[in-house]
Amino acid sequence: MLDGMDITTAKLFHRVRQLSALATSIAGSKVDQEVQIRYTRAIQLLERQVNASIWSLNLNNIRQHGSATQPKQPIAVRTCTRTWHCTTLIFIYMVLRKTPPSSQTVEKLVRRAKFSLQILTPDELWVHFPPLFLLWVLVMAGIASSRHTDRLWLLQTLKRLRHKLALDSWEAAKAILIQFAWVDHLCARPAILVWKELDTVEL
Structure with missing residues (x-):
């Protein structure tokens, strides 16, 4: 199971990865x-x-608060779930269904993904949110936000994460990204453009 996912989201994400491989x-x-x-x-x-x-x-409710028979989920899961939903749908639409980033559906999902990160406290974002999963989230949102006003904040956050993870090359970043959901012939080129653009982004 990947960090930041519970049994339900992990099962669904496994299916995303299977369809990506297909x-x-x-x-x-x-x-x-x-x-x-x-x-x-x-x-x-x-x-x-x-x-x-x-x-x-x-x-x-169970995820956030637990129940009589189940404990609440770890803080990493509680922190990630809203973002997981948005970004997984971005991937399904933009990569698996090949919906253009300019579509209203993808635009709405990008805004939701950004909001789901912005409402987190600094500790939630930079301590409890699994950083490797956050890398995948920000790269996918970066690709999807190619024409959106939300792009600058996403790229600034990605640049901070790049520094935190000490990623000195695109190859190092890609080695992490392919552990999640990835279709190389659709993802690689726009992701490289996002990565190169980070050098022009000011914090």
Whole structure:
């Protein structure tokens, strides 16, 4: 299980990674129509499951406060969950469904992702939020925010994180990113552009 995820979000994220691997394997090859249909339906099902997990008051209450039979989740999970939902949906739309960043759906998700980070206290963001997961979050949001006013804050935060993690090259960053959800032929080029842009960002 990845840091910052509980059993529910980890299972869903495992499915995101499976579909990412499938997207990589079928890229540039002639795919049977039935395989493509199953792939599309799997993405749609995953999207519904992620959305359902967002609106489950019972799950969220247990996650934040615990119950008679379950303890509340660790602070890393409680800190990350809102951001996890936003960024996972960004990835599903932008990468798996190939929705352009200029779409209203992606724009709304970028704003939500930024807000979910901005409302955290400094300790929550820089101590309790798992830094490797935060790297993936900020790179995905950075790609998705290519035309958004939210971009500067996201890049400034990413630059601070780059310094904190002592990442001196794109290759070092990519080695972390591919541990999460990644489709190289769709993610690599825009992610490299985000990484290079950090050198022009002032803190």
